[in-house]
Amino acid sequence: MSATWSLTYPRPIEEGDLRDEYPLALLTLALEKTGVKYSLLPSERILLQGKALRQLKENREINVMWSMTDLQRERDLLPIRIPIGKGLIGWRVFLIAKNAQPLFDDVTSLQDLITLNPVQGEEWPDTKILQANGFNVVTVKDHKRGFSAVTTNRAHFFPRSVIEILQELKIPSIANELMLEANLAIHYPTAMYFFVNKGNTTLARLIETGLQRAIVDGSFDALFLSSYEETLKRLDLDNRRVFHLENPSLPELTPIEDKKLWYYPEQPRETTE
Template sequence: MWIILFFLFSFIAPAESASNSESAPQIVRYPAGESPQDARQEYIYDVLKLALHLTEKEFGPYVLKAEGFEMVQERLIAELAAQRTIDVVPLPALEKGYTGLQPIQIPIRQGLLGWRLLLIRCDEQVHFNDFVNLQDLNHKQAGYSLNWGDLPVSEFNFEQLASISGYEALFQMLSTGRFDFIHRGLHEVIAEAATFTSQYPNLCVEKNLILQYPLPEYLYLNEDDEVLAERLQTGLEKAVSSGRLRALALNAYQDIFNHFDIHNRRLIQLHNPMPIDKSKVDNKDYWIHPSLLLNHH
């Protein structure tokens, strides 16, 4: 009898262990930000949460963890390629991709990453009031970070450009007059304006202009992480087909649209010289066209 029970439990125990292992949550690590003041990753958290939630039935529970604090983009790519501290990083969707990484080819911001507002010194607003095109804007000097992946856009379009290293240094240099403006994503500018205008009270968001260039943003994973890739692909496809990704994007940006009167701004379109993946650009399911946002364009 004891021998029979021994054999029964010897088979049951591994099965229970396997079951527990299967129900353990999948840990997904995403970037925390470049500095303690950096709140740009909140939307990434929301996108990941949506995609993972929509796939719980097929793939099980999950836990999201912010990691890689104060890492610039180049370092995040290296960490992801080496499968160290990060599992997923949002990056500009380059046609050639990134060595060691694989993309989930769904623009997570539906094109809104390429919509940009200007941060300027408040007393300079009068000089921007009559600007209507890029030629006008090029009377001023732009500033941008050497660490940001879309730097080639600024290098191509702006005749006067100061490229510097460091995130918070950009705002300090703008405040002290090193250059005249920096352009920031809609999702970035509201948090940065709140944070840095208290530190540099002479900085303001410019009142009349909005820049736009095509810049899809994908989630990138390590090229060998097939399980997470399948899960995020499935989850994001569900989010697109159900309209939930569009709703998430518009909801995340709605306060910004209203606060900065986006619908009535003058549009200046920039050329993007980067070899981006254009497979989803202008596809209405994946991309928000300017006509949906502007009263005139």
């Protein structure tokens, strides 16, 4: 009788958090492609990202998670270097206060945008990326406090990944106070990966094998498009003014050259920066 692989991932703050829906569906798809028996369950307690990263490093409570990569995370953990959201985590549009659009209508250059203060989580890789590009970043403990930082005018905008923002705007407490900025986007090269403990190379190989099979047979792209195609149409990145930022925390082994692993908007209107 073959053994069952037990995979445990960080339990989210709220049951049914839609941000976990696609990574879980993709992880399930990858495991199905390998043909192994498996169980995939959340941890017993809620684990915020910083805590989850520490627990995985110490091989406690969880044995897999998904997170945006950076140099430190790849030092501490074992990444499976297939960007699970095809790089969309690095395409950001903004949540702003309901009356703030005129402030952003005046932004025509990156220098203009840098005069406005974004909010990000204190342990998020994005914070260092924005700071490295000249932004004065307001930091908070978690994403819920990010929304209130904009509502209370501590920050001018909350850059959210294109794969998060429309779901967030379905939440009445957010939609009542904040709105989607109409014309701008920022982009930096980055990836969200599945990570396992450094010592768990067998599990890493299993997940990577499943993901590669899903890429080859088209089921990876099919899941990606069924999850995000409508969102991408609605956010209309092609017609936004996109500011491209440097990512000094991008690990050298990120497979930037492998075009099939990334999503690119058709013809973004590049800035003159």
